[in-house]
Every structure is written in C-alpha cells, then in structure tokens.
Amino acid sequence: MSKRVLVTAGGSGIGKAMAETFAAEGARVLVTDMDESALAGCPDSWLKMTGDASDPGHMRDVFARIADEWGGIDVVCANAGIAGPTALVEDVEPEDFRRCVAVNLEGAFLAAKFAAPMMKAQKSGVILITSSSAGLYGFPNRAPYASAKWAEIGLMKTLAMELGPHGIRANAIAPGCVEGPRIDGVIAREAIAKGTTPEIIRAGYEAGVSMRSFVTAQDIANMAVFLASDGARLVSGQVIAVDGHTENPDPKV
Numbered sequence: 001m002s003k004r005v006l007v008t009a010g011g012s013g014i015g016k017a018m019a020e021t022f023a024a025e026g027a028r029v030l031v032t033d034m035d036e037s038a039l040a041g042c043p044d045s046w047l048k049m050t051g052d053a054s055d056p057g058h059m060r061d062v063f064a065r066i067a068d069e070w071g072g073i074d075v076v077c078a079n080a081g082i083a084g085p086t087a088l089v090e091d092v093e094p095e096d097f098r099r100c101v102a103v104n105l106e107g108a109f110l111a112a113k114f115a116a117p118m119m120k121a122q123k124s125g126v127i128l129i130t131s132s133s134a135g136l137y138g139f140p141n142r143a144p145y146a147s148a149k150w151a152e153i154g155l156m157k158t159l160a161m162e163l164g165p166h167g168i169r170a171n172a173i174a175p176g177c178v179e180g181p182r183i184d185g186v187i188a189r190e191a192i193a194k195g196t197t198p199e200i201i202r203a204g205y206e207a208g209v210s211m212r213s214f215v216t217a218q219d220i221a222n223m224a225v226f227l228a229s230d231g232a233r234l235v236s237g238q239v240i241a242v243d244g245h246t247e248n249p250d251p252k253v
C-alpha cells in the first residue's frame, strides 16, 4: 500500500522536493501552498490545496480532505515557514515577530494537532517538522525565526512523547543554508543590515560549515524519505541536521 503524504508549503522549494521524492517512491501526495501559481506548476497526479498553513480553518479542511480521499495519513511534513524580518530585536515590529512565529510554529502545531487523532486511530504515522540550523543556535538579526525554529523542536519532542506510545514517530530536520532564491534573499537582507556585500555574507556562511557548502532541497527531501521509512522505525524525538556540519553559525564578517 503506497504511503499517504501531506507536505505543507509543497508548491516550491524544500516542500516540493519532498513531495517529488515521496512521489518517486510511489507515495500519494497532497501539497498545500499559499501560492496558487506554485501549485499549478506541480504534477496533476498530486492533490493540491491552496491556503495558509497557519490558518486553523484551512488546516481543518486539509485533514477533512485527507479523511475523504485516503481515510488516513502516513506522513505529515510540517514544512511551511517564512524567514521573517532581518533586524535587531529592538527594531523588530511585534506583528512581524508574530507572523514569523505563526507560520513556522503554529503551522507545525496545526498540522500535528489534526494529524494526531487520525494517526492514533490507525496506530501509526510519522510527523516531520522542517526546523533549521537557526533552531540549534542563536542567530543575530533573526530573533523571530530562531525563536520559532527552536520552539518547533520543543513541539516535536513533546509530540514524540505524547504519540510514541501510539506507534507514531516525530522528528525534526534542521537544514543548513539551502541553495535557492530564499537563501539569496536572506543573504541580501543580511548584507544590508551589516553594511557589506552578499558575496561576503555567503562566504561567511560557507566558512562556518565544515563541508564548506550549502545544501540542496534534494538533500533535505532524501532525509525526509529516510525518516519516514521503516529503516528509521525507532528514530523519534530527534533533530537531524542536514547542513554539512555547522561549526560556527555566526562568522563575524
């Protein structure tokens, strides 16, 4: 029986790579995204729903559709997240802080909240939260994001404890810098905040990583597929970094 997989924010970036990789393994996938045009670019064989992963009504609808179409769910990739503002804490607007926490943390909470009863009823399931290297270290100029990504790990550890006795696993993946437009934007904003160039910021990030490399969305997707597999049947409550090993998260450039 093929796996039934939900990926939030699966219309592009890491989420799309996850959905593609699960689908290549024979899974049925449902992807959600706020951006309708991103979903339009996804294969017709996928189920798609447009909406905000931090909206409880939307997420309730997503799980109602999952119940109708599939009668259960095997893997939930709570992947939606936004970078939030780049500024010192004193300069962050409260509504920007709240929005960043809402998409990253509440999005993961809602996915888990609606998945849990379904997974408990079937006595199986895997919840994967996309956290970040920012959930393992402090991150100057990115307090909202680091706060949300650390909190996602607290959520994941608690899910692992609440749901483990029901045969359900929860883990978090902590990607490092992922090649793509999002990290380019993060680097550009940080360069402005620090009064330097994007090239210098990027070189600093690379220098802080043992493998001296950014990762790809495919590297993250490969880990998601492994964590959802029977090969990881007793891996739960863990944060798995896929980052080339972060040595120094804040190289002073």
Ligand SMILES: NC(=O)c1ccc[n+]([C@@H]2O[C@H](COP(=O)([O-])OP(=O)(O)OC[C@H]3O[C@@H](n4cnc5c(N)ncnc54)[C@H](O)[C@@H]3O)[C@@H](O)[C@H]2O)c1
Binding pocket: 008, 009, 010, 011, 012, 013, 014, 015, 032, 033, 034, 035, 038, 051, 052, 053, 054, 079, 080, 081, 082, 083, 103, 104, 130, 131, 132, 133, 174, 175, 176, 177, 178, 179, 180, 182, 183
């Ligand atoms: N890109 C990186 O370098 C990086 C590094 C570490 C962790 N992450 C985390 O990985 C996850 C995915 O990141 P990405 O780089 O693929 O993102 P991205 O910025 O490339 O966006 C991917 C998709 O998310 C959708 N999206 C944004 N907000 C949404 C919302 N509220 N509800 C539904 N869809 C929404 C966008 O429309 C887009 O199609 C996030 O949780 C992010 O924090 C990313």
